[in-house]
Each structure stands twice: as structure tokens, then as C-alpha cells.
Amino acid sequence: MDERAALRMLSGALSHAGDDAAVVEDLLVTTDMLHETTDFPEGTTRYTAGWRAVGASLSDVAAMGGAATAAVAVYAAPAFEDEQLRKFVAGASEVCEAVDGAYVGGDLDTHEEFTVATTVVGRAADPVYRSGARPGEAVCVTGSLGRSAAALELFHDGEYTRANDLFRFEPRVGAGRALASHASSMMDSSDGLARSLHQLAEASDCGFAIESGVVPVAGALREVVEDPFERGVFFGEDFELVFTLPKTAVSTVEGSSPTPITVIGEVTEGGVEMDGNALADRGYTHG
């Protein structure tokens, strides 16, 4: 069974399976697990690990247009070293503060491999799903793509300080809140822009016409790799929002979102295309 099929089974009870967070009454609940071999390259500080792990779950709440209420984490490691744990808690707490949420504690587990499980609870009176995009609307992204791809390149090169800085992203909770009453569909870009577009298209039964020239690629990525566009579009592990909304609402959200947004194309009847050619449903399957 591949991971997507297994995920569908695991979330079988979800009324809106496949969305970034589960919706229960007025609450959003989302959980993730990250671990050393696949998610924290050599050189990742525990501060960055705490920030990024909790941030990934905060991003799921942002992607539904919710406010971040509370975050918890399980810290699993072979031993519990005072300094490491302190830094982890600092990172987890600070990413919550950055989005007006609260880190409220967690649990410990003895584990051979450093592993973190995070859960965020949010609130949304009117959550945004993946399924509401309509032909003729604009499709947009927040910020720019490729920070994580750039960070991974820098970790590989041993440039740990810069890599850690790039790895600590700000979850787009503020933007998500500003978009909540306007966006017709939304998700985060953690699987890459291309795969996100395909998932929105499938959930909304629509297509997209993207213009490559306006897709915002992170400056940091342009500096460190020779194929920034390829990585920006396909790599993922980023936590920007990908969303659709009526064209008439674009200027309103441009004014109210704390993060810049870019219109990258239009919703169509079917087919995910970039500059008129089919855009591959391709990304990286992360462990």
C-alpha cells in the first residue's frame, strides 16, 4: 500500500479526508511526526527542530484558515539532555508565539532515533477546504517557494547557520486568517507546488493554468542551486499557502494579508498546465 492510500485509510473517519486538518465542531486538529533520518539533516539544531516540527502542524491549521490555539509535542530521543530539551522547547514556544498560539507542553519517550510528534489545535468558524475552487478564479501562493530546498542544499554543504535560519519558516496563520472569508480552496505547499495544484484540482474537480514567469521562487534558492525553478515547483517541504479565490477579491486580500501573495494563474475546467503544457503530478515522497 502506498503512503497516500494508507493515509486515506488512517483518516477514514474524517468527514473531509485529505484536508490539512480534521474539523471537529468548531475545532481543527492536526498531527505530524518528524524524525532525524528523513526530516532533520545533520546540523539541524534542536531549536530549529522544535520550531519546524511545531511549525509544520501550525501550517496545517493555517491552510484551513484557522487560528492557532494550542500546540503539544512528544520529544523522543535516546536520552534527555537538559540543553537540547531546553532549546527544543524554546523553538516550539517561539514558533507558536510568532502566530499568536501557545505551546502548552508535551510528553517524552525514549527512542533510539530522535523523533518528534506534534499536534496543533486551532479554531475556525468557517474552515477552508481543498474542494471549493471554481473556473475563472485566481490561483495564488503566499511568500516564495524553495526555502527548504535551499536549506537542505546548505546543510549538505555544512553551512549550518544559514541552513537553520532558512529551515525555520513562519507558518502562514495570519495570511490564512485574512484569506479565510475569501478563499474558495486552500492547502499548504508541503508536498510541492505541482503536487498541491494536482490535489486541489482533484478535490475541486477543476484544472489550473499556471504562468511560470510569475511563480515566486525564493532568492536563497536561486543563490545555491542551478535549477531553482525545478526545485521551487516540485520539491516541497515548504509551508506556503496555495489557494484560489474570486479575482475580484485579490486586491482585498493583498491589503489584509501580512504575507505577500502572488497570483500565479487561473482556475480552469480541467487539466493542470503550466504555460500551456501539462504540469507533472510529481514531487518527493517524504518519509
Added chain:
Amino acid sequence: MDERAALRMLSGALSHAGDDAAVVEDLLVTTDMLHETTDFPEGTTRYTAGWRAVGASLSDVAAMGGAATAAVAVYAAPAFEDEQLRKFVAGASEVCEAVDGAYVGGDLDTHEEFTVATTVVGRAADPVYRSGARPGEAVCVTGSLGRSAAALELFHDGEYTRANDLFRFEPRVGAGRALASHASSMMDSSDGLARSLHQLAEASDCGFAIESGVVPVAGALREVVEDPFERGVFFGEDFELVFTLPKTAVSTVEGSSPTPITVIGEVTEGGVEMDGNALADRGYTHG
């Protein structure tokens, strides 16, 4: 750093650190991680694992007197086998249904060792903490102690069917709700009765006088080990509620709790004693 000290640090931001669940606005949030080598003996079915892992978090919400709103789980394993995952989801869903909660989905992670991280969100208008016991009150437990100790013995002996049955406990959410407006302090017995009493005594700045003759030990434990009382009091891994309340309220809660309760002693000014002798602050540190 030992586990208790590390836990205090991990939950540093908690206003009531040390309680079974974090309190955020009107919500309770709790998270746990269980894994194969320490929590799921050979012979544990995935159905039991799903039930027990989610049940452990539901118990934390019960211990604060809350209603169980939603549960999520991360399922981490070397591979995602259809049948195994299906059973896990069934166990997770059914333990939620047993306490009027909802299992709403989760995440997957590739991991060498089978590991489960669970989070439960509950609601409590007036949560019960560990810190409110007052001298003269009654101290009680729900159900009986030692089911898990009996299960572990049976797993060891290869009696897997009976062991799995005992390992799937019913979280005491209903009892916790019935107790919420009467109990002055409460926690679950997952660290064992003795250690739970010491933790309540420390948080409440009180003592306890316990009568050994009335401590309810599970019949199943009496059948399978030669020292049932020792294991019932010290072993833990059970999920009964240990709580205090005014003696005048005992008959009321006996009438309203769906689970039988037993008065095992009285709250005193200081010192945790059983039959007049100091009760050791001893249990098992679980990984």
C-alpha cells in the same frame, strides 16, 4: 536528567504543569507516544494497540473531568500493511466511540520500530487538577487495579487472546464527568496507585491514610500472579482514576458514576501511609 525533571521542562509553558492534560481556554489537550519495545508486548494485536494508545490519551482527559471531543494518531511503522492499519484504525475508533468521542484521523511515518503518537482534545468548563485535596476528605479509585499487570503476565505466557482483552481498558471518561463537579483532586493511575497518591499529596500539600484491605485489586491479577497486591498498588500502566472528594459527596458520585468507585482511605495533613506505615513512592518508570 531523569524523566520527571525532563517532563517538567518539556511542559514548562503549562500553567498547571504536571497535570494529566494541558488546559487552554475551555479545552484540554494531551499527547502520548507508545512504542513496540516498551509498550506493546509480543502478541499485542494492532487492534489492541490502536485502542490502548488512544485510550491512554483519553484517560488523561478523563482525569481532568473532561468530555472527549477528538482523537488523532500518528502510526509509524516500517511498512503500511493494509490489514494492520485497518485494525489499528478500528481499535482507535472504537475506544473513542466507547467514551462518546470521535477518532478523526492522523498521519503516517516510516519508522523502524512500530510507534504510535496520540493526541486527544477534550472540553472541560471546570477542570479538576491534582492540587485541591483537603484533609478530612475521602480518597477513592474507580474500578480495580492490576488489569495491565495481569495482561503483561499473560502476554509473557503466550495467552494472547486473554491478554489482549485485558489490555483494552475502557477510559474512565464517564466517571470523570460524573466526578468533575465533586472531586477536589484527580489523576489517572498510569504510574501506579502508590506513585499517584504521592503525586496528589505533593500537588495538594496533604497526606493520605490508605487501608490496604479495601484497595480493589483486579480478579484477573489474583488469578495469574502470586503477589497481586504488590503489583496492583505499585505496577501501574492502568488507567483508573484516583481522586479525592468531600465525604458527603461519596454517595452522590456512587450513584452517578457509570464505573464503581471504592473509598480506599482519607486525606490527612501529611505523609502517605498504608495501614499506618509509610507507603513507598515507588513504581515503574516506563519508557
